[in-house]
Amino acid sequence: MNPMRRRRAIESALVHVALVIGVAFALYPVAWVAALAFSGTPAPEPQVMPWPQQPTTAHFEEVVGATATIGDDSVWLFGRQLANSLVVALATATVGVLIAIPAAYALARFDFLGKRSGVGVLLATQMFPAVASAIPLYLVLEALGLLNTRTGLVLCYASTAVPFAIFQLRAAFEAIPVDLEEAAMVDGATRVGAFVRVVLPIARPAIAVTALFAFMSAYNEFILAATLLDDSRMFTLPVMLQHYVGEYDAKWEAFAAGALVVSLPVMALFYVAQRHLVAGLASGGVKG
C-alpha cells in the first residue's frame, strides 16, 4: 500500500467508527423500547444492555387486538384508531398542501396589496406553540359541533400546517426561474397551463417533502388530539398510547409495544419517499 492509499483507508475507517457510534447513540433508546416491548416480566430492572426478559409478543397482541364493546357491538378499537390517524394525517397533508400551493405561488410570483403584512401575520402564527391555541380551538370546534370528529381535527391540523407549508413552497417556487414559465407561455400555454405543466412538475420534490412533513406532524400530534377527542373510537394513535400509561397504572410494556407499532407506518412512508426526500431537501429544484 502506498502512503496515500493507507491514509485514505485510515480516514475511511475513522469515519465509519464515528458513524457507527452515532448510529448506536441514536438507536440505543429505540433498542430499549424494543426490549421493553418484548419483555415478559413487568417493569424489568434498568440494565445497560437492552435485552428482553422472558421474550413474548403478548404486549403486541394486547395493543393491536384492543377492542371495545359498545352496546351489543364489539369494535376493533386499534383498527379504528389506526384508520383515524391515517385518515387525519392524509387529509391534513392534502388540505394543507392544496391550500398552500396557490398561496405560495402567489407570494413567490406576484406583488399585491397586503403581501408584506400577510406574510408577517403568517410568520407570527408560527411563533405561538400549538398548546396556546388548544382552548380557543376547543371552543370554536364546540360551536361548530365538530368536537370528537376527524373533520374538526383535520381543520385544526391544516390551519397549523398551512403557514409552514406556504413558506416551504414559496422558497421552492422562487427557486424556479420565471423564464421557464414565460417560455411555456410563448410556446402556447396559458398562465395556468404553464403552472401546471412546468412549475408543478419541477416543484414536485418540494411538494412531496412539504406533504410528508404535514402528514408527520398530524400523525404525531398529541396535545390537540387529547384535548379535542374524548371518545376512544375517535382517538388517534398517540392518544391511544397515552392511555396505557394512566395515572395509577402504567403498562410500560404495552406502551412500548404500541410505540413500535405506531412507528411502522411512518417508517414505511419514509422508506417509500426516500428518493423524493433527498432530492427535495438537497436542492431548490432547478439547475440548468
Added chain:
Amino acid sequence: MVDVRLRAVGKRFGDTVVLDGVDAHFDDGAFVVLVGSSGCGKSTLLRCIAGLEEVTAGTIEFGGHDVTHAAPRDRDVAMVFQSYALYPHMTVRDNLAFGLALRKTPREVVDARVQEVARMLSIEHLLDRHPRALSGGQRQRVAMGRAIVRRPAVFMFDEPLSNLDPGLRNQVRVEIRRLHDELGATSIYVTHDQVEAMTLADRLVVLDRGRVQQIGAPLEVYRRPANRFVAGFLGSPAMNFLRGHIARDGDALAVALGEGVQVPLAGAQVAALAPGREVELGIRPQDVVRDDDGPLALQVELVETLGSHVHVHGRIGAASFVAAFEGHQGPARGEVLRLRVTLPHVFDPASGVALR
C-alpha cells in the same frame, strides 16, 4: 409571416420610464437587431413585442392586426431566452414537442417536425437526454430548436449567444443568420454586442435610455450615425471626439481645433454650418491616413499590435485620440504622426445631433 409595427410604444415600471415613444416598422422576413448598452431597455422592448410585458403606452401590430393586449400564445412568436429556459423535467424531445403538443398538433406531425429540426441542428443524438446532461452549446441548440419547430411568424432572441465561449459564439452567429435565411420568418434579435449587431442585421435599431436613436441598415447607421451616441456606440475602437468650431477654408468649410489646426469638411456638409459655430468633430480610428501634409499631429503614447491591425493611442493637443491602421508595423512610442481625415463627422455639442 408578418411585418411588425410599433407605434409610440412606452413602458414604465412604477415611476421608472424604461421605454419612451418607440416607433418602428420591421418588414416581413427582416432580421432586426435591437442593440444598445446594458439597461437601455432592449429586453423590455423584446418582451413587450412578445407579449410577456404589457406596454403602458402605444400599440403593437403584427401583420396589420393590433396585438397590443394579446397573450403571448396568441401572437405566434417563439423566443430563445438568454438562459435558454429549457424545461428541466423534460427530455430534449419533449422540450421540442411541447409547443406543438399544446397546440394539439397530431402526433405524427410532431414527431416528424421534431426529427426534422433535430437533423437541421445536429441534435438528433441528444433527443432522449435531459437538459442537465447537455453542454452549454448543446442547450443553446435545443433552445433554438424549440423555437424553430413551431414555425412561428416571428422569432425572438434575447442575447442568445452571451453564455457561449467566444469561438462557438462566432460559429452559432453565422448559423443563426443561415437559419433565418432558410426559414424566412421575421427575426428580432437583442444584443449589446456590436459585432453581432453589424453582422446579423438587415435592420439595426439603436436604443439608448429607452429611446430609439437610429434605425437603418447596419452600414448606413455605421457610416451616417444620426447622433453622437450612435457614433460612439458602433465601431471599435470607439470614435474620437474633438471640440472645435466651423471656419472657412477657401471655398469650403473646415473645423478649426485651435492652434491653427483645421480639418477640412467635404463639400456636401456645407449647408447647415455657419462659420463660427461650436461643433464636435467625430473621427473614427479607421478614417485617418498617414499624410505628411495632414492637419493632425498625433503624439504616440501606446501601440497595440493585433496582427492584421495596429491601434495607435496618443494625444492630439490635450485630447486623447486613437488611430487604427492595417498591417502589423506600428510607429514607435514618442513619434509624432501627421494624419489626414478621410471621413469627418460633425455633431452639435449640446444636443449631440449629427450636422449635415
